[in-house]
Amino acid sequence: MKFKVKFYPENKEIEAEQGKSVLAAAISAGLHINSSCGGDGVCGRCKVIIRKGTVHTQPSGRISAEEKAKGYYLACLSTVESDLEVEVPPESKIDLDKISDEEAYLSRLKGIFTESVEIDKAETIIGEELFLHSPLASKIFLELPKPDLEDKISDLERVYREIRKKENLPIMQMGLSNVRRLGNLLRSSDWKITVTLGKRNDTVEVVLVEPGDTQDRSFGFAFDIGTTTISGELINLNTKKILSAKATFNKQASFGSDIITRIIFAHEQDGLERLHHAVIDGMNAMIREMVAENNIDLNDVTCCLCAGNTTMIHLLLKVDPSFIRREPYVPTANFVPVVRASEAGIKINPRGLLACVPGVSGYVGGDITAGVLASGISDAEELSILIDIGTNGEIVLGNKDWLIGCAASAGPAFEGSGVVCGMRATKGAIQRFEIDPKNLKVNYVTIGEVLPIGICGSGYIDIISELLKTHIIDKNGKINTSINDSRIRQGEFGKEFVLVDKKDTGHKQDIVITEMDLDNLKRAKAAIFSATSALVKHLNLSFEDVRKIYIAGGFGTYLDIEKAITIGLLPDLPRKKFVFIGNSSLAGAREILLSVDAFRRADQIAKKTTYFELSVEPGYMDEYVAALFFPHTDKERFPSVIK
């Protein structure tokens, strides 16, 4: 049976099944009501006033006698039993969890931050399907036999018995709040219910019990939480289809561009809270957008899987990351327990689950575990390398028997941050670039083939490569001012080269590259190259011993390997050794979201991987300094480029 529920003052009306909680109805209506306990009736923040109609409610001490007299109820404990008129008082809408001055503070930085944008869904689909389909949370519809004098087992046992007919689950758990709802829910739904089974490490929890058949509506999110960029996908857990994919800048950047400055900021007054909110607010905004665009009810989003470096995961969960940067650099957790998403402030179904991909160490995180999983390097006989190019770059070398990884602080330049005209690999970003050596005329391709508005990582790689070839810049990255071209000029930020005149751009501003940009990009590529090189040397190997090099990162669908070698980002090896795999962290997160087997495999990968500490490696600093040239001080290491 369905009823109409109208919410005031918004005047929003929706249909809700009998027995649905008023909180769930509000979520379905797209309204925000505070709730921090997962709908257990504990936090007392979801108070509403029932103006008209009947609810079935569980008693709660969080409603005072006066409030009760005024018609107040806890939305999470009250179920729809007739048409309703519900008033949501202002105090139930103010999100106290948000730091009040946060937005004001961030608005000062406006301009850096754009709204989240669509990313190409295809970019990250690689490899075959290796793992059994068994998502982190899955729904099962149950038509329970009604109890009679011959079959009198209790409601809870009846539900368990029916689940066990379909799945072999020795250990099951159910929270008290669901037990409290069970008796009425089973009877009002005529014993037809949908249970959501959540995998919490080695146990299974009956996370949700809903009236009727909601099996078809089962959704989850996969996230890659990068130091600079947060990428997310909304996934249909039944069909495994990616319904939306978006990326947004990580607003934590306003508190420091790399993980070290963020860890330091976390120790300041309110620092941890602000960093935590910067990331969850960004994620929640993306979730809201993608859910709305796909006409999905947020109640049907039951799980969220996150990959990120260790510091990002600590901040996501509001766990103090301080000890990551103090010797001996030990994080609080590499293997994080599966928690209720609402505990971490992630707004999906209030009882939905949040899991994080296990990490290796303080500086080699779950993003790289996810990348190893997605690239398949841990399944191969031959030696491969995975290079994840990001603000916190991570490199793993190994095969099915062993894995070793290290981190390189590259800075955010290749993610389009800290460079004057940088942007993410989204619509309007220059991603391919050429200069005609004869007349220095430029030619470029933007993502979405629209007028350009900025440059993404792969665009910068092309641009530097072309500027080198045409000698507009030298191997130090300095602009050759002896060339007589009006596009070489002194700009607001020093010497610059105008790549696209404002009349040809989407936002009517010149698109330029400055010497400062070139310096940042040079340092970024040097950090990645020297780390990869030091790792290979540390094992007394050479690049020739490596069969495949997987390049990952948020470069969109395009990365010109040839040009990445030209600028000295990647080693000078036969081109066929390189495979560009896009955002492998996000791809791995998606696989883990969709398969408990993949989750187990990720655990094994994280346990198996050895951490290699670059900073204490003799010769690493020399290697880095030598790489601060395009392509390198030692030209012999880039023979094909020199030729």
Added chain:
Amino acid sequence: MKFKVKFYPENKEIEAEQGKSVLAAAISAGLHINSSCGGDGVCGRCKVIIRKGTVHTQPSGRISAEEKAKGYYLACLSTVESDLEVEVPPESKIDLDKISDEEAYLSRLKGIFTESVEIDKAETIIGEELFLHSPLASKIFLELPKPDLEDKISDLERVYREIRKKENLPIMQMGLSNVRRLGNLLRSSDWKITVTLGKRNDTVEVVLVEPGDTQDRSFGFAFDIGTTTISGELINLNTKKILSAKATFNKQASFGSDIITRIIFAHEQDGLERLHHAVIDGMNAMIREMVAENNIDLNDVTCCLCAGNTTMIHLLLKVDPSFIRREPYVPTANFVPVVRASEAGIKINPRGLLACVPGVSGYVGGDITAGVLASGISDAEELSILIDIGTNGEIVLGNKDWLIGCAASAGPAFEGSGVVCGMRATKGAIQRFEIDPKNLKVNYVTIGEVLPIGICGSGYIDIISELLKTHIIDKNGKINTSINDSRIRQGEFGKEFVLVDKKDTGHKQDIVITEMDLDNLKRAKAAIFSATSALVKHLNLSFEDVRKIYIAGGFGTYLDIEKAITIGLLPDLPRKKFVFIGNSSLAGAREILLSVDAFRRADQIAKKTTYFELSVEPGYMDEYVAALFFPHTDKERFPSVIK
């Protein structure tokens, strides 16, 4: 390191270890601060003002900017880092969970309810130790190797690794709130911590992480939650010693004397909440008293195990019991998940656990499962019967291969309720009674050998038996007014016999037995006898086939089997077949609290036991009516009595 923490306005000062939460310090000081989320920082009810000194706090959105400016903190998220002065504002002390008019309502009934009283600790110790010592929650002290560059696993894995060196636990869980505390706690305690491992069905949770070695301080409660009486024991989980044992009336009695009327009352406005609070308030009062008397810190009480009939367990957990009395009489849960005690309102350590003994059906509950466990009837080859005499009497027949149980609504008379001079089996209760047939002079023994103030169940059995033998009452329980004795008189409640003159009593009031009392006692004994008899007949057995009959109930240490047969409560069988085992439900609860093996055995017992529905049994009503005589209509069934 220890610091002084002073609480205002109470002016209470205690010493607290560095790193202890302010909430835990308040609990140690014996102060009540609201908290309903188990110290997870979710409910926001434990706000305090730090007047002086330093705390380490986790950020929380439950503290507004203004409150923060005023020095407000959440007590659960803030740890002691110096000497402190802490103000507990009034709003953090008002227990909103209590229904405001509850106490006023109950005070009208004053007089029925006395304070909880000591019960004899020895009464329930029976049998040998069968089960391995492994309590529901156990503490382990860990001296963790400090991390260094050679041993860099994360804090959480380090704790797990150390636990696994001592115990074989494949599955371990830890909540996010403990993970959030872990980094600082490990370092401030110099890597010396005590973890409390809680057994939650087939998984183990790290429930608590405390600085230093608190292994010696590990306590739990066992409760028997009866319809009329709540009995509890404070147990040292290390030594298995019972430190205190108390009993109190179940204040739910003011909403109905039996389970059916309570289930009906639960459906009224606020009914479930009131019944729930009546039981938990009673339990919490007992907990407070026993903890105070033994100088135990409530933080060190980490678990609570409850046995009770199915309705009592539903009300304890605030689960709607309605469906127990609607055909086909199905409860919401017989096997209840282990929950956090604070979720059910039980005030021990806020993260401590609450478990309930599994029940068989709506009318044969966990109290009888516990009794079967304690009596050992499910371990024996021979057939035995367990008769648990209480308001909701329960009878089980069986052996190691099979068990069958039924319930008999006996009313509270044998628990000293609903009878004019009734009281529990505690100090001042008449428990033995004799009348000299020659001169009708009485002789009696009270518990504690003090002046009498009332009569307990075993006293009533003796009294009826003696009144019958001396023909002061007839087989209908009517007082023979033809006897010329001033003690036989018309009282406020009809005809009565004065057992003790007021000058000889402790409270200077006559102690009497009335015809109405005799009627209630007759119906109680008839319910028990006829149920036992019907159960035996139903299986085509006779009492002669039964090897042992275990008699359980809150009779203190004494029950005269001979006299119980004389009044027709027990069948007329060779006296050596009977064994009085006291409160077997409490004894079983204690065994289960102290052993996970015993818990598993209880699960098996509950699963193995068949429920026998008396009310649909042909001939049961006849059997009951025939038993409404002392000893019985059919004298041939009591040959030794007639003789």
